[in-house]
Amino acid sequence: MTIEITAPLQPGYDSILTEPALAFLALLHRSFEPMRQNLLAARQERQSRWNAGEAIDFPPEMSSVRDDPTWQVRPAPADLADRRVEITGPCDRKMVINALNSGAQCFMACLEDASAPTWDVMVQGQVNLRDAAARTITLEDKGKSYRLSDTPCTLIARPRGWHLDEAHLRIDGQRIAGALFDFGLYFFHNARTLIANGSGPYFYLPKMEHYLEARLWNDVFRLAQSVLGLPLGTIRATVLIETLPAAFCAEEILYELRDHITALNCGRWDYIFSYIKTFQNDPGKVLPDRAAVTMASPFMAAYAAHVIRACHKRGAHAMGGMSAFIPVKDDSQANENAFAAVRADKEREARLGHDGTWVAHPGLVGLAREVFDAIMPGPNQLDILPGGDATAAALTTAPAGPKTLAGLNNNINVGIGYIAAWLRGQGAVPLHNLMEDAATAEISRTQLWQWRTQGVVLDSGEAVDGALINQAIDDQLRVWQAQVGDNFYAAGKYTEAAEVLRTLILADTLEPFLTLPAYEHYFAR
Incomplete structure (x- = not known):
């Protein structure tokens, strides 16, 4: 012992x-x-x-x-x-x-x-x-x-x-x-x-x-x-x-x-x-670009309403989720757009019946509080039960939407950027004015794995196959190299991140969590 x-x-x-x-x-x-x-x-x-x-x-x-x-x-x-x-x-x-x-x-x-x-x-x-x-x-x-x-x-x-x-x-x-x-x-x-x-x-x-x-x-x-x-x-x-x-x-x-x-x-x-x-493995459940899957998507809206109903029926609070937008320095228009997106997200949550919400940055606490104070004057909304009942069909029907080369490239760019930060020991990282955590890379690599294995053809006509994935990873690696400059090789971990992402997307079977093999290879020793 x-x-x-x-x-x-x-x-x-x-x-x-x-x-x-x-x-x-x-x-x-x-x-x-x-x-x-x-x-x-x-x-x-x-x-x-x-x-x-x-x-x-x-x-x-x-x-x-x-x-x-x-x-x-x-x-x-x-x-x-x-x-x-x-x-x-x-x-x-x-x-x-x-x-x-x-x-x-x-x-x-x-x-x-x-x-x-x-x-x-x-x-x-x-x-x-x-x-x-x-x-x-x-x-x-x-x-x-x-x-x-x-x-x-x-x-x-x-x-x-x-x-x-x-x-x-x-x-x-x-x-x-x-x-x-x-x-x-x-x-x-x-x-x-x-x-x-x-x-x-x-x-x-x-x-x-x-x-x-x-x-x-x-x-x-x-x-x-x-x-x-x-x-x-x-x-x-x-x-x-x-x-x-x-x-x-x-x-x-x-x-x-x-x-x-x-x-x-x-x-x-x-x-x-x-x-x-x-x-x-289900060709009928292939999601569109990540940016097209929002809380307004029917299966996501059904999920949020279902969680609120389950909680309030049993006397528990139903907490809302994370809008990934964060304040943007040195770009007033982008900052204004980010705050507008967060406000809309929090208003949707409060009106649906959530009892609170998440933010990723101290600069957004006041905005979220303002929204919930206006819509939820009491400490919670346990008396609210959204209408309807959860069904398997409502929770699982994939929404329509675009499947684009830009979406593919964004998945790879963000996947490389996040995994590189993770390999440097950073678990939450701002990328392209969004706060990202491990779920970012998980969406990126699982979506592209599924697009590849299900033979998705993008809206612009390209077949998502190994050749397209490899080319896109090489291209986005060069984008990161141009962006970060001298730190790319010194401490960036971008090359290693690209290979982690490539291996996972091109694997014969879908790894349940990217953090499992990455932990074994980089942190467990």
């Missing part, structure tokens, strides 16, 4: 990776790793059935849960009762301070898609979050001092999804799940501090695909609370409905976590990626 760290310990890491904390992680691993592996195998088995033509639908074995009108989730704690604006971002020290001071209601500190999962990023992120939970976090940087205000917003941590390992901590010779590493360290070190400060251990849970995965999280929560002697329901979770399979289990996920859950969130970008992945 061993606990082994296989990465260097930088100054300060020993205050996080303490013997009691590691023993807690070992307990979580030994208790839940077999079930995690079973659930990951079940994901592959379901995908194989969908690839063979089986239709996705609501789980029939849970119809009694969906039809039972009596059950509700626990009421939200006071500091999660009004979540009209949440800001998201990685866990670097400056971001954490600025986000907590942003004026938003909540900050989702992301150890998942907005963070590249290097050992140092993950452990230093825990150091920063511990100091934030204690409200002692400070930073001196380039002659400027950063401190928390007297009224920082509510802190919520997002651990990695069930599919990712933490390669640098082995329990009895096995890697620990990244989800348990991130959750366990944050909870162990901060739960009592957060409670003492009038808050609590709150989490955003990503990438779930089935209600049994929510049941596993619930079991983790129950054990963790018992170890620290905390009452049932101390932990509160918000689940990102960012996979198509999870949308078909939305009420069931609420049910499994009913003692601990406060909300579901519409993670739109990963949801588009998941739609492509789920229907990778």
Whole structure:
């Protein structure tokens, strides 16, 4: 029975990776790793059935849960009762301070898609979050001092999804799940501090695909609370409905976590990626250009309304998603257009019945708040139930739209740019005046993989094949080289990123997550 760290310990890491904390992680691993592996195998088995033509639908074995009108989730704690604006971002020290001071209601500190999962990023992120939970976090940087205000917003941590390992901590010779590493360290070190400060251990849970995965999280929560002697329901979770399979289990996920859950969130970008992945072999489910798939697309609008109905029926909040636009410096017209796009997006969410929304930049907090204050005068909109009922057809019918060479080139350009940033250790990056995270590259490479394997012919007449993909990658690599200049080879990682993207798009089978092989090759050693 061993606990082994296989990465260097930088100054300060020993205050996080303490013997009691590691023993807690070992307990979580030994208790839940077999079930995690079973659930990951079940994901592959379901995908194989969908690839063979089986239709996705609501789980029939849970119809009694969906039809039972009596059950509700626990009421939200006071500091999660009004979540009209949440800001998201990685866990670097400056971001954490600025986000907590942003004026938003909540900050989702992301150890998942907005963070590249290097050992140092993950452990230093825990150091920063511990100091934030204690409200002692400070930073001196380039002659400027950063401190928390007297009224920082509510802190919520997002651990990695069930599919990712933490390669640098082995329990009895096995890697620990990244989800348990991130959750366990944050909870162990901060739960009592957060409670003492009038808050609590709150989490955003990503990438779930089935209600049994929510049941596993619930079991983790129950054990963790018992170890620290905390009452049932101390932990509160918000689940990102960012996979198509999870949308078909939305009420069931609420049910499994009913003692601990406060909300579901519409993670739109990963949801588009998941739609492509789920229907990778279906020629009738090929999406148009990424830019043409918006929340106004019928299947996306049906998804948002379905999540709101499921939440409000059960007393949970329904959080809106991320408009990727960010403020644009030195271009007043582009900045005006970005703010107009964000305003329209937030107005749509508020009018549909969402109880709050996400922004990616402190400069957008005021705009989002203004919109929700005008449309949602109370703390939430739990009384609103959008009309209609969710059907499999409504959630899965692909919209019409263009399939263009410009769209193909944009996918490749953004895919290279994002993967290069990820390889440099940066998980959230502004590209072309949009804030992008791992979902960006996932949409880019899965869409082009599907276009290639389904023999899509672009509107301009080009067949999407290996030759076209290779040429476009070479062309966009030159675009990046011209743009970044001397740093292209010195530190840019663009050549490596292009090869990662090329390999994934031209593969015979679709890799479930690009971060799995990329992590093994670049970060796990």
